[in-house]
Amino acid sequence: MTTAATRTAPTSSGFGYATGLSCRECGHLYELGPFYACEECFGPLEVRYDYPALTREDIEAGPPNMWRYAPLLPVPADIASRPTTEPGYAKLIRADNLAHALGMRRLWIKDDRGNPTHSFKDRVVAVALSAATEMGFKVLACPSTGNLANAVAAAAARAGVRSVVMVPADLELQKIITTSVYGGTFITVDGTYDDVNRLASELAGEHPDWAFVNVNVRPYYAEGSKTLGFEIAEQLGWRIPGQVVVPIASGAQLVKVDKGFTELASLGLVPPSPWRVFGAQATGCSPVSAAFAAGHDVVRPVRPDTIAKSLAIGNPADGPYVLDVVRRTGGSIADVSDDEVVDSIRLLAATEGIFGETAGGVTLGVLRKLLKDGLLDPDAETVIINSGDGLKTLDAVAGAVDVPDPIRPTLEAFTERYPAVG
Ligand SMILES: *Cc1c(COP(=O)(O)O)cnc(C)c1O
């Protein structure tokens, strides 16, 4: 690694307006490249920028996907014309029925089912792929809890790049099939996500031309989640909501939603207003929630045991930064049981017609818990993120719904079985 980003004037390159990397712990500067940990203190690195002047109109004139925010990401100006899966600009849905059921005033669902592989992971992978290509990597790889494998396999197929993805073997069948279908090399591992992640780190050392999107390309990858914050604000008519509830796996999504809001405010694209960030975990994997409750700054790793597999990271890389964001903004973090997750998946479906995955159930479950505990204001405008699609986690709800036995196709059979329906 070499030190010190030297560019000062905004330059548009394969990394757009990014100028370098900096250590999130000690601030040490690095040039743009395949670096992710600080040589001085081992802290994680983050992308720095020298942004151009940008107006709302510039953004609104962009494509109906996350590349409308290309100037705020480490991607080239012509990214929208390259072969990507074009994620983002997913719907923000006003959830009046759910708000009514919960006694809230204004509630919105940021529905990331709308992405190409039906989860928010398409956003981060799109940025990682661009950076990996720019840095000359030949293979796109990842350790994954499932959704990331889907997104990497699809993005690599579209870009004509080889992929190697690895997941814990006990993953939902839906996520295994929806990864296999894209081709590429698909590896299932006997172990937890954290075991898979450790294997990936070792493989990264062995294969210098493999870009592990969430390991050695992580500083670029993580920036993709800012687009959730950008979109929420733009879709609200260029306003930041008072409260946002975000699921936590590694914690990067939560941290970057906050960063997205912060950047829009500092660029003058939204009026300054306070916001509070809330974090959601499943009780069976709640290391960040536990640290928050105990008032700790460090996050003690756990061994995950929950149906919310997409959030089952026992040693979350961004845990301490999540604690910072939540404490700084005056939010909170809570966790809910698997039964509460299933109940919330069903509530979201029954009130709004949205079938979220287990991560969505975690987020709504935590919203309900925070309301009950008086930690979240029912009158403040609130956005919750549904980060994935229930069709990928069918097993989680299969036991909780009634699948009817068939009837004969006659009126008699109908009235016999359903005397009072309608
Ligand atoms: C990965 C994932 C998350 C959380 O992402 P982090 O940035 O690692 O915290 C949330 N929801 C779904 C559906 C995911 O797949």
Ligand SMILES: [Zn+2]
């Ligand atoms: Zn450092």
